[in-house]
């Protein structure tokens with residue numbers, strides 16, 4: 001049975017393809033899609049079927065999803081009408097006769113007030129209404145959202161507005177493995193998995209960053225508008241800065257807290273310890 005992955009040209013999608021291969025799915029049964037397919041030429045060399053697909057180009061989606069049984073729809077990295085892009089993918093999946101769709105959503109999508117959640121909520125509703133069998137992989141925060149900022153933390157410390165809110169975070173590879181499990185095993189139809197790993201506060205992140213760098217890195221909690229201003233000062237467009245800062249508001253309110261046993265149950269092991277992901281980032 002053919003499994004297609006969108007966003008395979010990005011971080012998470014590529015890791016999902018790697019997880020499918022690691023689980024023994026024949027390379028020729030995997031369709032890796034995205035726009036910048038030159039980035040996954042190495043997957044084609046390994047026998048993975050690489051097809052260009054642009055959410056804004058329905059014909060490309062029709063060609064990419066032809067003959068596909070299961071679609072792993074990785075949410076788009078382009079935030080301009082993201083829900084519309086996902087709807088186009090769902091429509092194409094329906095036209096292609098795809099058997100089921102697993103969509104990478106956001107933790108606690110049913111109740112989330114995060115600005116980031118709106119597109120996911122709209123996509124979940126659209127997928128439900130499509131009549132296609134679906135599974136929602138409601139991913140929590142990536143640990144890499146933090147570990148990738150090690151150089152900034154070293155220079156300026158950890159700054160945020162999450163107070164002592166706890167978020168359950170996991171490495172992209174953990175979420176990828178969960179997606180691969182759902183795509184290759186039965187019994188996931190109609191289910192929404194709230195996925196996350198270790199529960200951490202931003203003070204914990206600062207402590208972990210201190211541990212891996214050997215330098216004292218502190219967490220400074222800031223009012224939301226101050227954090228937004230800092231992000232704008234760092235070069236983010238104001239609406240993007242507002243969305244990032246809003247995520248800290250959500251973390252403070254516990255909106256990215258989930259039970260880690262759900263991810264653990266899917267992948268058969270605990271999520272990667274946050275310290276390990278930071279050690280890997282520090283190593284290079």
Ligand SMILES: NC(=O)c1ccc[n+]([C@@H]2O[C@H](COP(=O)([O-])OP(=O)(O)OC[C@H]3O[C@@H](n4cnc5c(N)ncnc54)[C@H](OP(=O)(O)O)[C@@H]3O)[C@@H](O)[C@H]2O)c1
Pocket residue numbers: 006007008009010011012013034035036037053054055056074075076077078085104139140141142145
């Ligand atoms: N849970 C979290 O902490 C978190 C953090 C950041 C993002 N996210 C969400 O999770 C998704 C996957 O994360 P990631 O780290 O893998 O992001 P990423 O590396 O930025 O990948 C984003 C993917 O979206 C694809 N894309 C963008 N516009 C597209 C279009 N018009 N048609 C088809 N594909 C398009 C990109 O393909 P091309 O490069 O080929 O255009 C790329 O493969 C993100 O896109 C975002 O929605 C979650």
